Amino acid sequence: MSTVSTIKIHPRLTSGRFNTVRVALVILTQLVYLSLPWLRWDGRQAVLFDVDNHRFHVFGAQFLPQDFVYLAALLMVCALGLFLWTALAGRLWCGYACPQTVYTEIMIWIERLTLGDHKARRRLQQAPLSAAKAARLALSHGLMLLFSLWTGFTLAAYFSPANDLAIRAAHLALGPWESFWILFYAGFTYLLATHLREKVCTHMCPYARFQGAMFDADTLIISYDTKRGEPRGKQVDKQAGHCIDCGICVQVCPTGIDIRNGLQYECIGCAACIDACDQVMEQLQAPRGLIRYTSENQLNSARPGSGFGQHWLRPRVLVYSALLLTILGLSIGSFLNRSPYRVDVLRDRAALVRENAEGWLENSYSMRLMNNSDRTQQLQVSVEGLPGIRLANAGLVQLPPSQVQTIGLSVQVPPEHAGKGAHDIRFLIRALDGSGHVLSESSRFIGE
Ligand code: SF4
Ligand code: SF4
Known part of the structure; x- marks a missing residue:
């Protein structure tokens, strides 16, 4: 049974090509995460999950709760992408x-800045509590808490307009939910990245546990070349391998x-x-690469070469890729052909059927129109399905951006074409902007 170590690890600073890539990615991911809520697009926040108004704005596109299918598709794409990525690149x-x-990397930067290198941090950790130690730890943890609060504020700014949120935060006038999420996420970041660190990866993260199922002998791994390195020892020994057992790794x-x-x-x-x-x-x-990116097959010389030139065309890679591309293609196709408005029609059940002054039969309906876009929609409503069927109203609707509008409609049919019982009819809602969008909504007409 594994036990959780309480000794804090203070990794030694390293430099090199992979460290440069890691630092660049830390900066890039944080630049994107921290700056995105401040980016404007078409006069509004570029990415805003407006929960109060049930609308998600993502670079000019709007998503409504009815667009849940895209969220489901996104989750599937992420899951398949992770499977594919893991099969190819392991834990990259x-x-x-x-x-x-x-x-964790950012918190270690702060510790290095305020407390010194790994040896100084270890010495400070082992030193008895003193005013100087308390002051240095307070500075270090104060900075880490500040950074955590920034991440928490940023999370809230994806759900509440960032400018307004910043002004209210400055006046200590945040709502209870905003305060809760800022403090919750900040506390979570602080706890996980400052105190738990590698324990999250080794004891809490489910991905670490199930990724073994996605690995195969061609998956990219980091490995020590035992054949070249052993027997480890001082280089003066001619029999020794390349590992000098310095322990720096x-x-x-x-x-x-x-x-x-x-x-x-x-x-x-x-x-x-x-x-x-x-x-x-x-x-x-000595040549580099005693520890290197490789794969089990390359280590065993089944496929010589470096890990990055691995065998790509494997059954699991092809299956994950095919599924991923199919879902991605279908989702993008469906999104691009998405209508900029939506319609729901309900027949007025209180009044079954009326006869108008001309003797035509009349049914009433309630039509709910939702504008999914940032533009005003000019719509023409018509009805078909029975001979002579017509709308008593003009059927022209002007739908302001992002608005929902409910209109009443009266449908009339000559009595000779609407006998007893229910008849299938169809409302057509046409966009008058030249886009050719037409939505069709089925309903029933009750005859005499
Ligand atoms: S053993 Fe794994 S986690 Fe440790 S330094 Fe190497 S790559 Fe990183
Ligand atoms: S860093 Fe030192 S101990 Fe680690 S594998 Fe290389 S030579 Fe051996």
């Missing part, structure tokens, strides 16, 4: 872009494991050990 997501990795590991013991589920694939070992190899004037 965990090591470079997972929010837990990104926020363990010191830089954010989860505190020794990759030389083989692939372990605690390995988040961050490649810090690759960068560290490559530097050691350069000093020894």
Whole structure:
């Protein structure tokens, strides 16, 4: 049974090509997350999940609760994308872009800035409590809390207009739900990235547990080359392998494991050990790559070469890709052909059928029109399905942007064409903007 270690890991700072990519991704993902609520598009916040008005605005496109199908498709695409990505690239997501990795990295930057390098942080941790220690820890945790609050505020700004939220936050006039979500997300970020760190990856994250099922012998992994490295020891020994047992690959590991013991589920694939070992190899004037990206097949020489030139055309990769492309294609096609308005028709059940002054039979309906777009919609309503059927009203509707409007309609039919019982009819709602959009809504006409 595994136990949770309470000793805090202070990874040693490393540098190298993979560290550069990781730092760039931390900056990029945070730039996108923190700045997106401030971006304007067509005069409104570019991304706003307006829960109060049941509308989601994403770069000019509007989504209503009825568009739930797109959310379902998005979730399926994300799940399949993750399966595909894991089969190809193993834990590349965990090591470079997972929010837990990104926020932990930022918190470690703050610790390094305020408390010093990994050795200084370890010394401070072991030192008895003093005023100086308390002051330094207060500064460090104060900055981490501030950053956490910023992430919490940003989350709320995706659901409540950012400018207005900032003004109300400055006047301490936030609503209870906004305050709750800001503090909840900030607390969550602080707890996970400051205190729990690698324990989230090793003990809490379900992805780490089930990804074994998505791995195969061609999946990209980070591995120590035992054949080249062993027996480890000082280079003066001619029999020794290339590993000089310096332990730096363990010191830089954010989860505190020794990759030389083989692939372990605690390995988040961050490649810090690759960068560290490559530097050691350069000093020894030995080739880089004692620890490297590879695959089980490449390690066993079944497919020689580097991990990035792996075997792509595998059954699981092809199945995930086909499913992903199908769902993506169908969703994009359906979204592009989506009508800019929606219609619901209800027959007035209180009044069954009336006879007008001309002797025509008349039924009443209530039509609910919803404008999905940011433009005013000019719509022409007509009806068909029975000989001589017509609308008593003009049928012209002007629907303001993002509005819902309910109109009453009277449908008239000559009595000789609407015998006893219910007859199928159809309302046609045509856009007059030249787009050719026509919606058809079925209903019933009750004869005498
Ligand atoms: S950094 Fe390289 S040489 Fe040093 S212990 Fe790790 S694998 Fe061996
Ligand atoms: S073993 Fe290497 S790649 Fe895995 S988590 Fe540790 S440093 Fe990162």
